[in-house]
Amino acid sequence: MSDPTRAPSARREELLESAYRYALRSGLADLSLRPLATAVGSSPRVLLFLFGSKDGLIRELLARARREELALLDRVRSDVAGSDPATVVRATWHWLVAPAHRPLLTLWLEAYARSLVDPAGPWADFARQTVDDWLAVLAGPPARPHADSDLVGRTLALAVLRGALLDLLATGDVDRTTAAVELHLSLVDAGGGPR
Template identity: 65%
Template sequence: MDPTKPPPSARQTELLERAYAYSLTHGLADLSLRPLATAIGSSPRVLLFLFGSKDGLIRALLARARADELDLLRQLNSRYDEPPGLEVVGRELWTWLAAEERRPLMKLWVEAYGRSLVAPDGPWADFASSTVDDWLDLLATAQPAGERGSDRGQARRTGVLAMLRGALLDLLATGDLDRTTEAVNGYLAD
């Protein structure tokens, strides 16, 4: 958060939450202000006033989606006194990622991640790299201190992250929770 900017107004926060709920269902790729504004009980002019531009609104929506992800990371970090290991945290992350109620958020995440790669200068800028950093930081805290700083430790958490994201893409494409969960568990057990 930019300390030089005033906090959002109650109306801005309310409209952001409504727009976020809308984007979980409709995505962001073809976001048009008029249908969005109608759906959330506002107008395009109000949205432009509150968020500065369509890109500003998209940036706010991406930050809102990332806030859900960061909240999970904080919860997992606070749960353990000692590093539980990548197997334990990987299974917890998978349970969270694969939950049916999170599928809309995960689809939005995939969309934003992909857009960040192909439109790195737009409102999506740095979304993909920031989420990689967030997750690698969390996975590092799950490792014992001696492993955490090693090249092998870094490679292991990178592998766990890649496996979780690959399994998530597979789950979102096929809906096959049993198969993807079995694959995740098998990888983490090695």
């Protein structure tokens, strides 16, 4: 078993990055240490030593995915700092539809679903954490006050984005899903309701 208080080694970080690239290609649901170890140039024994267990490795891979997602979304947030909520939602959607983000988003969706059906496993709290992450991104600048109506509006925007994202990942239809997001934004603007 690895010692979690020990400083991470260069080899551990290298294997984590290689395993992360493997997970982006292959997913995590059927992750088996032997094929993973072969793909990353290691052995199951070394992976178990460095990460403690298969669950420990999955937790590290999920944390790695979440760090990447948050870094990318923070860039979106900083690009639209001071903008109205519709601009924040639109910028977030444009980030979501970028083909380069599909592997990360597919992995995110897999982990999100697994955390709902296996809340005690390595996926624990992943879905809840990502809801909180996304609500924070949709809040715009950190200095903006967060009234209850603002939270409801961000929750609605998140629901629309998440639904459109599920559809996009299933169908690949960027035009239709983008039109649906734009229709939502126009209806919110027309009704003056929460965003």
